[in-house]
Amino acid sequence: MRRAMAEAEVGDDVKGEDPTVNDLQKTAAEMFGMEAALFVPSGTMGNLIAVMAHCRERGDEMIVGDLSHLHVYEQGGSAQLAGVHATTVTTRPDGSFDLKQLESKIRHGYPDPHYPRSRLICVENTHNIQGGRVLPLHFLQDVRALADQHGLALHMDGARVMNAAVAQGVPVAAILQHVHTASVCLSKGLGAPVGSVLAGPQDFISRAVRCRKALGGGMRQAGIIAAAGKLSLQEMVGRLEEDHHNVKTFAQALIDCQPPLFAVDMAAVETNILRFRVEDPTLSPEEFCARMGQVGEGEEAALGQGIQVLMYPHVENSIRAVWHLGISPEDTQLAIQKMQFVASQHLKGKVETQ
Numbered sequence: 001m002r003r004a005m006a007e008a009e010v011g012d013d014v015k016g017e018d019p020t021v022n023d024l025q026k027t028a029a030e031m032f033g034m035e036a037a038l039f040v041p042s043g044t045m046g047n048l049i050a051v052m053a054h055c056r057e058r059g060d061e062m063i064v065g066d067l068s069h070l071h072v073y074e075q076g077g078s079a080q081l082a083g084v085h086a087t088t089v090t091t092r093p094d095g096s097f098d099l100k101q102l103e104s105k106i107r108h109g110y111p112d113p114h115y116p117r118s119r120l121i122c123v124e125n126t127h128n129i130q131g132g133r134v135l136p137l138h139f140l141q142d143v144r145a146l147a148d149q150h151g152l153a154l155h156m157d158g159a160r161v162m163n164a165a166v167a168q169g170v171p172v173a174a175i176l177q178h179v180h181t182a183s184v185c186l187s188k189g190l191g192a193p194v195g196s197v198l199a200g201p202q203d204f205i206s207r208a209v210r211c212r213k214a215l216g217g218g219m220r221q222a223g224i225i226a227a228a229g230k231l232s233l234q235e236m237v238g239r240l241e242e243d244h245h246n247v248k249t250f251a252q253a254l255i256d257c258q259p260p261l262f263a264v265d266m267a268a269v270e271t272n273i274l275r276f277r278v279e280d281p282t283l284s285p286e287e288f289c290a291r292m293g294q295v296g297e298g299e300e301a302a303l304g305q306g307i308q309v310l311m312y313p314h315v316e317n318s319i320r321a322v323w324h325l326g327i328s329p330e331d332t333q334l335a336i337q338k339m340q341f342v343a344s345q346h347l348k349g350k351v352e353t354q
């Protein structure tokens with residue numbers, strides 16, 4: 001990837017003259033089954049541009065999941081920078097919504113001056129907060145039918161949609177056929193150092209180019225990073241299966257830990273994100289993650305080496321762990337050894353204080 005970056009042919013992408021960026025955008029559009037695509041600096045900017053390009057009148061409204069990244073982790077950029085109002089639907093554990101609730105959120109008052117105008121529905125696939133859950137294809141089909149029925153646009157925050165495609169065993173275009181536009185991260189599991197691609201119809205992408213420039217996302221010789229992004233799409237998708245396998249291996253080890261200390265819903269372990277709980281109230285998620293991250297007393301003697309594993313406390317008292325190309329099956333085995341060591345030390349400490 002570093003070599004591809006060093007050797008990339010470049011030009012001024014603000015003028016559309018960077019051949020490597022153009023190549024990446026063409027590759028992405030073809031792969032996604034979309035008319036056109038645009039290279040953007042981040043997933044956050046990709047989502048914001050999508051909101052701006054779909055909701056063109058100040059005060060337009062979008063419908064988003066209450067646990068979506070767009071709503072929770074993007075600093076309300078749609079409101080503060082795009083002047084777009086959000087209304088939320090409840091995110092179900094699998095990342096989907098109740099269709100009746102979704103429909104009830106669509107406004108019919110326009111042009112009555114009391115109401116904003118519904119313009120956009122956003123879905124997230126895979127769902128980050130819900131632990132990498134994959135949206136069922138029939139759900140996407142139903143949401144699209146609802147959007148079409150009411151003349152709304154449907155955008156997918158597909159930061160990890162490649163993981164969804166691999167988990168479902170379908171080409172990514174089979175997922176994206178159900179949405180009008182999508183933003184896909186080349187970083188994260190696909191391993192590029194930076195960048196996302198926003199894709200959709202040509203007229204949407206033409207508007208998106210203007211929004212990107214207004215947000216300061218027009219980059220000059222961006223081919224250096226686009227070269228890495230192109231490799232991500234062409235060579236890194238196939239290996240995502242390994243991440244999914246590693247997550248399942250670790251999740252099973254949590255379940256098998258003796259004596260039992262962890263709770264995992266195996267049916268919810270679908271891609272490269274794992275959410276689990278510590279069942280013992282005397283070991284908080286914060287304390288567990290801190291112990292996983294540092295080399296404990298007696299660890300080197302017990303395990304033959306010090307092992308540091310980064311995880312972090314997450315919503316509703318859970319713990320979040322993510323796998324990517326930097327974590328091999330061997331690393332996963334080490335993480336399992338460490339988890340078992342932390343669990344045994346905790347239980348030993350409890351017995352000693354009793």
Ligand SMILES: Cc1ncc(COP(=O)(O)O)c(C=O)c1O
Nearest residue numbers: 042043044045069124128157159
């Ligand atoms: C679902 C989802 N969307 C968007 C983003 C934002 O991507 P970026 O960090 O590239 O801005 C993330 C980042 O974690 C994400 O998980």
